[in-house]
Amino acid sequence: MERKNQNPIVNWIVKSKILGILFFVIIGATAVFKLGTALLDNPSLFLQQVVNGLQLGFVYALIALGYTMIYGIIQLINFAHGDVFMVGAFASFYSISRYNVHLWFQNLFPSVPAMLAQAIGAVTVVLVSMVVCALLAFTIERIAYKPLRTAPRISALITAIGISFFLEYFGALGFVFTPNYITYERPFEVTSWYIGPEGFGSIQAGVATPPHSLIFSNIFLIIVLASVFLLLVLQYIVKRTKIGKAMRAVAYDKPTARLMGINSDAVISITFALGAALAGAAGVLYAIAYPQVFFSMGIIPGMKAFVAAVVGGIGSIPGAFIGALIMGQAETLSAAYISTPMRDAIAFSLLIVVLLIRPKGIMGETSSEKV
Amino acid sequence: MKKNVLLSIVVLLALALAACAPAAAEGPAAAEGDTIKVANLSPLTGPVPTFGESTKNGFMMAVEEWNANGGILGKQIEPIVEDSQCTADPAVNAANKVIDQDGVHYIVGEVCSSASIPVSEVAQEKGVLMISPTSTNADVTLNLDGTTKDMVFRACFIDPFQGLVMAKFASDQGYTKAFVMSDQGNDYVRGLAEVFSEKFVEYGGEIVGSENYTGTDTDFSAILTKVADSGAEVLYLPDYYNVINLVAAQAKQLGITAVMMGADGWDSSDLDIAAADGGYYSNHYSPDDTRDVVVDWVSKYTEKYGATPDALATLAYDATNLLFAAIEKAGVDDAAAVATAMESLSYDAVSGTVTFDEQHNPIKSAVVLQVKDGAIQFVASVAP
Numbered sequence: 001m002e003r004k005n006q007n008p009i010v011n012w013i014v015k016s017k018i019l020g021i022l023f024f025v026i027i028g029a030t031a032v033f034k035l036g037t038a039l040l041d042n043p044s045l046f047l048q049q050v051v052n053g054l055q056l057g058f059v060y061a062l063i064a065l066g067y068t069m070i071y072g073i074i075q076l077i078n079f080a081h082g083d084v085f086m087v088g089a090f091a092s093f094y095s096i097s098r099y100n101v102h103l104w105f106q107n108l109f110p111s112v113p114a115m116l117a118q119a120i121g122a123v124t125v126v127l128v129s130m131v132v133c134a135l136l137a138f139t140i141e142r143i144a145y146k147p148l149r150t151a152p153r154i155s156a157l158i159t160a161i162g163i164s165f166f167l168e169y170f171g172a173l174g175f176v177f178t179p180n181y182i183t184y185e186r187p188f189e190v191t192s193w194y195i196g197p198e199g200f201g202s203i204q205a206g207v208a209t210p211p212h213s214l215i216f217s218n219i220f221l222i223i224v225l226a227s228v229f230l231l232l233v234l235q236y237i238v239k240r241t242k243i244g245k246a247m248r249a250v251a252y253d254k255p256t257a258r259l260m261g262i263n264s265d266a267v268i269s270i271t272f273a274l275g276a277a278l279a280g281a282a283g284v285l286y287a288i289a290y291p292q293v294f295f296s297m298g299i300i301p302g303m304k305a306f307v308a309a310v311v312g313g314i315g316s317i318p319g320a321f322i323g324a325l326i327m328g329q330a331e332t333l334s335a336a337y338i339s340t341p342m343r344d345a346i347a348f349s350l351l352i353v354v355l356l357i358r359p360k361g362i363m364g365e366t367s368s369e370k371v
Numbered sequence: 372m373k374k375n376v377l378l379s380i381v382v383l384l385a386l387a388l389a390a391c392a393p394a395a396a397e398g399p400a401a402a403e404g405d406t407i408k409v410a411n412l413s414p415l416t417g418p419v420p421t422f423g424e425s426t427k428n429g430f431m432m433a434v435e436e437w438n439a440n441g442g443i444l445g446k447q448i449e450p451i452v453e454d455s456q457c458t459a460d461p462a463v464n465a466a467n468k469v470i471d472q473d474g475v476h477y478i479v480g481e482v483c484s485s486a487s488i489p490v491s492e493v494a495q496e497k498g499v500l501m502i503s504p505t506s507t508n509a510d511v512t513l514n515l516d517g518t519t520k521d522m523v524f525r526a527c528f529i530d531p532f533q534g535l536v537m538a539k540f541a542s543d544q545g546y547t548k549a550f551v552m553s554d555q556g557n558d559y560v561r562g563l564a565e566v567f568s569e570k571f572v573e574y575g576g577e578i579v580g581s582e583n584y585t586g587t588d589t590d591f592s593a594i595l596t597k598v599a600d601s602g603a604e605v606l607y608l609p610d611y612y613n614v615i616n617l618v619a620a621q622a623k624q625l626g627i628t629a630v631m632m633g634a635d636g637w638d639s640s641d642l643d644i645a646a647a648d649g650g651y652y653s654n655h656y657s658p659d660d661t662r663d664v665v666v667d668w669v670s671k672y673t674e675k676y677g678a679t680p681d682a683l684a685t686l687a688y689d690a691t692n693l694l695f696a697a698i699e700k701a702g703v704d705d706a707a708a709v710a711t712a713m714e715s716l717s718y719d720a721v722s723g724t725v726t727f728d729e730q731h732n733p734i735k736s737a738v739v740l741q742v743k744d745g746a747i748q749f750v751a752s753v754a755p
Binding site for chain 1: 555582583584588589593594596597600612613616617620621624625626628641643646
């Protein structure tokens, strides 16, 4: 039985949701004030933290793209995505330190300039990981998800969690990846540059960099370029190609798409492979940025990328990208200006706040078109 | 290896026989007059048998040396080695056996804190002196109410002590500004970081910043940017090697010039030597130390056992020597008198000159090692 409140003021407060709005306004104002004073206080430090956040955000973006694609097509939150990411990192670890894949091109064509050969070598490593992950995801999809296509959605979700644990703990076995933390060997040397009032130059070991300058490394550039490139490729595939059209059709209405002669199983498999390839690329880039690989490395980044995808509006590719960049900034700036141990708490609170204001996410559309 | 096993079996058998002999003769009073019995509890089986093997070697080496020099107080030392398995129950059983059946007054052991704590309670209750070579947990020498167990000592420093040593080393090197990073969820790291921060200020330095992180963090760029901005000369990071590897790689990328310093958590073959180049860390002991007592010990041990002594063998050797020196100082074969003598003992051990504080933890030097040119190099032995 509902109890009516007679007090008109209380009624108005409840009806207009003023308290909720006030809460967000206060939090938002505090955050803006805090960041604003930090910016005015030391602009170069603030910009440096933004650059740090961008690097993190772009890596999350690559993982988030895979989440959002798969959700867009079959409304499955693929919890194994973070572990595919881990396999991608390990694939590149083995291809570099055991098979020297990054040197193949250099050995085949020794006359090519070293810089170019190194770049091509790194790209080869990324491609190998992408292929490995695509094949893995294809297999997972065929074994674990396809038989459940008509089952309730929750069954597929639980299966995804099962696959996730399987990949982690199978990887932790002594004869697979071992449970150890393994130092990752980068396929190229790291160089850092500074840019600021003192001009532009490269950073030498043991030499202090001039104050108030912005520091960035070739890793940062590679991550940004690779993420943007892969985003554009993905957008092209989804919007401009025949397979992309088929994907959108399957996302829109699977039975009708099938009646129109689209092989929906094949389309779903390709979507999985494509998403996993992105996770593989992200795995390589992540391992290059944070040079350590271990069996459970995919859990936290996977979780954060998932949050990013939801914040951006799950199912939307540009949304996942924007969500990931917001996550990266939220995490770095809260670590820098609020509290390092609370960085994850703050980043995940962001999810709640965004979902309260926009339940569909930033770019989430109310229409039924996905991808 | 096989030979070693055979040898140890023979030694054990001989020991068992020797231990039985006086009891069989039914003359405990007479037997007590001839020898001083000392027991060693080592985990010869169980999860860490290599620790046990090293500990036993160090113990036996000390006993043989003292016996060759005429024993203590004119009496020969009678060693009794028992397997305590690094586990509470077998360790307590072994302790009861050596105390009740063999009538020892002195125990060197156990290695693992989890076994040493229950053994220390037995020793305390039965008035037997115990010295653990390597158990670092504070509760080994402390009662639950925080008072010291008067019969229990240890030969290794407890973890936070390394923070003090590094603070002294850093200020001796002329560094005045330090930044401290610590994992708030890890007692080992937090303890070291707190002691370092406190002592570095006492030695005249300044802590220009401190940051906490969590064990699952991989991105340290926000913290490291602050390190660069703070103008710190030293970055104290007493975590394990897996975190060091990540932080060192990112520090390099951000052009950080502060020298990284840490503790024995760095001591691993998996430490990324290229990334951590130039960093310092503290440890219990280094075989490359140039002090006479270390050189002598390393050569003797290598000759006898065909391997460089590790920290466990060294600390067991030190613990046994400390015990014998204390017995000699006390002048009587009486556990309580020896414990009193031990409290005011100063002894030049392999791992440094040892004296004991009120909590029966040794005050001694630690070694500082540097990661340099692809290797770990001995830098200095630092006394507090």
